[in-house]
Amino acid sequence: MGKTLLQKVWDLHTVRTLPSGQTQIFIGLHLVHEVTSPQAFDALRKRGWKVARLDRTFATSDHIVPTRDRTRPFLDVMAEDMMAALERNCRDFGVPLAGLDDDRQGIVHVIGPELGLTQPGMTIACGDSHTSTHGAFGAVAFGIGTSQVRDVLASQCLALEPMKVRRIRVTGTLPRGVYAKDVILTIINRLGVGGGVGYAYEYAGDIVGRMSMDERMTICNMSIEGGARVGYVNPDQRTFEYMKGRPFAPSGEAFERAKTWWRSIASDPDARYDDDVEIRGEELTPVVTWGVNPGQSVSVTGRVPVANGSGGDGQAIADALAYMGLHGGEAIAGTRVDVAFIGSCTNSRLSDLREAARIVRGRRVAPHVKAFVVPGSASVKQAAEREGLDEIFRAAGFEWRSAGCSMCLGMNPDKLQGSQVCASSSNRNFKGRQGSPTGRTLLMSPAMVAAAAVTGAVTDVRELV
Amino acid sequence: MKMTRIEGTALPMRGDDIDTDRIMPARYLRAITFEGLEGHLFEDERAGSAAGARTGAVHPFDNPAYRGASILLVNRNFGSGSSREHAPQALQRAGIRAIVGESFAEIFFGNSLMIGLPCVTAAPDEVRELMERVEERPDVHLRVDFEAGTCEMNGFRCAIRLPGHARDALLTGAWDTTGMLLERYEEVDTVGARLPYVAGF
Ligand code: SF4
Numbered sequence: 001m002g003k004t005l006l007q008k009v010w011d012l013h014t015v016r017t018l019p020s021g022q023t024q025i026f027i028g029l030h031l032v033h034e035v036t037s038p039q040a041f042d043a044l045r046k047r048g049w050k051v052a053r054l055d056r057t058f059a060t061s062d063h064i065v066p067t068r069d070r071t072r073p074f075l076d077v078m079a080e081d082m083m084a085a086l087e088r089n090c091r092d093f094g095v096p097l098a099g100l101d102d103d104r105q106g107i108v109h110v111i112g113p114e115l116g117l118t119q120p121g122m123t124i125a126c127g128d129s130h131t132s133t134h135g136a137f138g139a140v141a142f143g144i145g146t147s148q149v150r151d152v153l154a155s156q157c158l159a160l161e162p163m164k165v166r167r168i169r170v171t172g173t174l175p176r177g178v179y180a181k182d183v184i185l186t187i188i189n190r191l192g193v194g195g196g197v198g199y200a201y202e203y204a205g206d207i208v209g210r211m212s213m214d215e216r217m218t219i220c221n222m223s224i225e226g227g228a229r230v231g232y233v234n235p236d237q238r239t240f241e242y243m244k245g246r247p248f249a250p251s252g253e254a255f256e257r258a259k260t261w262w263r264s265i266a267s268d269p270d271a272r273y274d275d276d277v278e279i280r281g282e283e284l285t286p287v288v289t290w291g292v293n294p295g296q297s298v299s300v301t302g303r304v305p306v307a308n309g310s311g312g313d314g315q316a317i318a319d320a321l322a323y324m325g326l327h328g329g330e331a332i333a334g335t336r337v338d339v340a341f342i343g344s345c346t347n348s349r350l351s352d353l354r355e356a357a358r359i360v361r362g363r364r365v366a367p368h369v370k371a372f373v374v375p376g377s378a379s380v381k382q383a384a385e386r387e388g389l390d391e392i393f394r395a396a397g398f399e400w401r402s403a404g405c406s407m408c409l410g411m412n413p414d415k416l417q418g419s420q421v422c423a424s425s426s427n428r429n430f431k432g433r434q435g436s437p438t439g440r441t442l443l444m445s446p447a448m449v450a451a452a453a454v455t456g457a458v459t460d461v462r463e464l465v
Numbered sequence: 466m467k468m469t470r471i472e473g474t475a476l477p478m479r480g481d482d483i484d485t486d487r488i489m490p491a492r493y494l495r496a497i498t499f500e501g502l503e504g505h506l507f508e509d510e511r512a513g514s515a516a517g518a519r520t521g522a523v524h525p526f527d528n529p530a531y532r533g534a535s536i537l538l539v540n541r542n543f544g545s546g547s548s549r550e551h552a553p554q555a556l557q558r559a560g561i562r563a564i565v566g567e568s569f570a571e572i573f574f575g576n577s578l579m580i581g582l583p584c585v586t587a588a589p590d591e592v593r594e595l596m597e598r599v600e601e602r603p604d605v606h607l608r609v610d611f612e613a614g615t616c617e618m619n620g621f622r623c624a625i626r627l628p629g630h631a632r633d634a635l636l637t638g639a640w641d642t643t644g645m646l647l648e649r650y651e652e653v654d655t656v657g658a659r660l661p662y663v664a665g666f
Contacts, residue, residue, distance in 0.1 A: 015656050018645055020630040026656040028663065036549065038497035052650075053657070064495060078495040085497045119662055129548040129572055145550035145576030147642075155646035157653055161628065193482055194542035197571050227542065229571050254666040261661050293482050293545070316481060409491045409547075418515075430486040430546060437490070437509035437516040 002268025004165045005234055006200045009140045009265060013123045015157060022159040028122035028139075030152045031108050032059035032095060034086040035411070036127030040150035041089040051093045052156040058117055059090050060098040062107045063411045065404035067374050070100055079412065093153075106377020106403040109133040109345035113217065114379055116246025120235035120262040125152050130345050130427065132223040135232030136216035137239055138266060140200070142229045163230060164198055164274035169205035172281035177462035179355070180215035181347060181425070181445035183207070185287040185297050187219075187279060188226040193295040196228025199274070202267065203233050207281045213242040214351040221346045222427050225294040234266035288332050288458055289429045289443040291320035296429075300448070300460045304330050323431055324440050325419065333458050335442065337423045339416060340371035340453035341434075342446050343401075344408035344426035348376030352425065352446040353384050357392045359450035359464050365397035366456030372399035374406040374414075396454065410435025423452035466581065467638035470610040471563040473535030474603060475618075477596040478525050483539065484546035485573060489555050491547075502551055503558035526559075530603040538596050539566035541589070544573025553577040563609045565616055565625065567592050578631050579642065585609065587616060591623040611635045 003011075015024040030053075037059070044051070051057055064079040074080040083100070090097040098104040104111055109130050112118040120138035124131060129143035144158065151158055168191075170183055188195075201223050208216065216233045223231025233239075240259050243249045250258045285299040296317075298304065306328035307318035321328055326335070342348070342356050353373065365371045373393050375381035381403055384390055390400045407414040408426040415435025416422055422434055422441050429441035442458060451461040493505045511517045511524045525531055537556065543566045544552060553576050556564070564577065564584045574584050587595070598621060599605070607618045609625065611632055616625045627635075639645070646653075657663050 012660065013656065015652050016649070020633055020639070020645070022630050024646060024653075026653060026660070028660060035494050039499060039550075042498075052653075056657075056663070076495070082495055082497055122662060127548060129546065143548040143572055145548055145553075145572060145579060147550060147576065147579035151643050151646055154643050155650070155653065156657070157646045159642045159646060161630065193545060194568060194570070197542070197568065224546075224572075227545065227570065250662075250666045257666045258661070261666070293484070319480075409486070411491045411495055428484075428486065428546060430484045432490055432509040432516070433486050435492070437514050438519065 001272055002270035004267040004271045005138055005232060005265055006140060006163060006165050009121055009123060018159055022161055024157050025123060025160050027125045027152050027156055027158060028056060029117055029124045030057045031112055031126035032057060033063060033108050034061045034082050035063045036146050037149055038085045039146050040153055043150045044153055049154045051095060051153050054094050056156060057095050059095050060105055060108050060111055061086055061100060063405045066413050067401035067404045067406045070402060103378050107345045107405055110348060110376035114377060116243060116249030120239060121265040125158060129224045130221050132231045133217050133221040133345055135220040135230060136213055138232055138235035140230055163200045165202055166199045166275040166277060167202045167204055167273045168277045168279060170207040170279045170281060171205040174207055174281050174284060177286055177465060178284045179445040179447060180211060180218040182284055182287045184219045184222040186284055188295045189297045191226055193293050194227040196226040199228050200230035201228040208233055212351060213238060214349045218346055225427055235262045286448055286461055290324060290326055290332055292323055292429055292431050294429060294443060296320055298332050300333055302332060304328055304332055333460055335458040337369060337452050337457060338420040339422040340369055340449050341407045341422055341424045342449050343374030343406045346427040347425035347446045348374060350380050350383050353389050356446040356450040357389045359447050359461060360396045360454060361392050363396055363454040365453050369453055369456050371397060371453040372401055374401045375403050377403045407434050409433060423449045425449045468635040469612045470608055471536060472606055472608045474533060475536040475538050475599045475607045476525055476531040476534035477538040477599050479540060481541040482545050483543050485544055485549050485552040486546055488552040489549060494549055494551055499554040502555035506555050506559055535560055535562040536607050536609060537561045537564045539564060541567040543569050545570040548572045550576045553580055553582050557582045565609060583635055585625040585627045587623050587625050
């Protein structure tokens with residue numbers, strides 16, 4: 001009987017079975033950022049511990065970083081303190097840091113792959129739930145809390161329980177105007193926001209096989225929105241081509257040896273899965289969320305659900321509609337938006353910006369909409385500028401910002417105001433997520449955000465291409 | 466600290482998929498300690514906030530009947546979303562000692578256990594029964610017994626479940642994992658050395 005990638009990576013990284021019955025797993029790469037690490041570094045200090053493997057640890061700053069004016073000290077005193085704490089901790093403990101002036105700075109899940117830190121077959125942990133993104137490379141990558149950040153810093157290990165594996169095959173071909181974001185939103189809608197608890201999601205099928213690494217990252221990124229802490233794609237030729245020449249990737253003959261090993265850790269053809277699901281590409285359409293969790297979505301051609309009955313789901317739908325200011329039964333297309341945000345670790349890579357720019361080119365942002373683009377990293381920003389994408393966005397009336405998490409969450413100056421409605425390429429439409437306690441988020445692909453920006457309302461992007 | 470049972474009054478927080486952004490809004494993560502977080506629990510939906518004022522209903526955490534509660538009752542997929550440990554930290558600092566629910570998001574469950582805040586599950590209809598009884602009589606004590614695997618209040622008793630390792634951690638007081646992970650560090654280095662990407666292929 002063959003093994004899945006998850007089983008192979010798990011076995012290779014197992015140190016021992018702990019007295020608790022959990023498995024002690026070696027962490028191959030620990031990514032650190034400013035928000036979830038200060039208390040962990042303090043815990044090390046208190047006990048006189050060092051960081052166990054500086055060679056397996058890398059830090060950046062993204063969540064609190066202002067995307068417009070990055071002059072230090074930041075206007076926000078708390079953000080400044082947090083940034084200073086990260087700098088101090090990295091200096092004191094010797095952790096490499098891509099700080100604000102570093103041209104490698106960016107959202108932690110964008111820069112890991114970009115720098116070649118993220119590699120197939122690794123175990124990767126970070127104090128951030130979207131660490132699942134790195135699974136696109138065939139790594140077993142997952143988010144952890146601050147106490148676990150402390151554990152990894154001190155011991156390079158975690159105490160974990162085994163996971164089951166659900167294979168999700170996306171088969172056939174994707175219709176025009178349908179993106180990776182629509183695929184993952186559909187998966188979450190079908191399997192539920194809690195459907196993946198206890199599972200790793202293995203994404204497979206011919207559509208995933210043909211996807212670029214950027215698209216695979218978008219899918220793996222939102223595994224956690226489906227409750228799955230881990231999501232991955234088996235490494236293949238496309239993965240290897242992406243890896244080639246990255247600063248931290250092996251080079252020369254070592255690269256060839258690496259390829260052989262990377263191939264060997266992919267799931268075997270006769271691997272056994274705990275569950276198997278098929279999603280047919282032909283059935284997919286552009287998707288928009290109408291509610292307050294990422295599973296509450298509908299096709300852009302569809303209608304917002306009606307809250308029938310008062311119990312359980314009926315109540316949840318009624319609450320969500322009230323919060324969103326939507327009426328059951330109305331078409332989602334045509335919903336007026338106030339803000340258009342293109343960014344976040346889900347959709348802020350070069351290919352995302354290209355797709356959005358294709359829609360924006362030669363058009364103008366609707367007068368009542370505030371639209372802005374936040375590249376995922378300093379290097380995405382540079383690359384986009386080399387192609388002139390910034391010019392296209394600016395000419396249309398978008399703001400062009402510097403890399404950071406921005407309006408994905410309310411920790412930096414980019415926030416919704418009052419009950420504004422935001423067409424967003426990010427990953428969470430939770431109440432208050434974008435910084436205003438009454439702010440409203442509609443999740444969609446970057447191309448759909450671009451379409452909403454220029455028309456001023458939710459629009460089927462297929463009408464504009 | 467060993468923990469075999471928690472006894473106290475309870476606070477029912479109804480709703481599925483209550484995410485950690487709701488429990489602890491992101492703006493309060495801009496601090497380098499966990500101190501004082503309890504003052505911001507569910508802030509955006511509680512009295513005094515714009516959103517709270519709009520809904521008008523009394524939030525369970527504002528309801529004087531539940532003041533001093535040490536057991537939180539929740540429904541399905543509690544603690545979904547962001548991995549912020551600030552959420553369980555704030556609940557614990559607000560006096561919550563155990564959470565009984567239909568199900569929990571994985572990262573939230575692990576984070577809570579790491580800080581000694583056990584999350585246990587019970588059957589959905591039993592959780593509903595507990596909630597109704599507490600809403601009727603908020604002053605009645607509940608007893609969550611990790612050793613016996615039960616949750617009891619006068620006249621009602623149901624089974625609770627928690628993974629074996631979590632139960633062991635509570636009963637032996639060994640949920641602070643770092644020491645355990647550091648115990649045999651040579652073995653960690655051995656694993657590191659056999660991984661091709663660590664060795665440089
Ligand atoms: S972009 Fe959003 S989801 Fe991604 S790491 Fe930043 S805050 Fe988290």
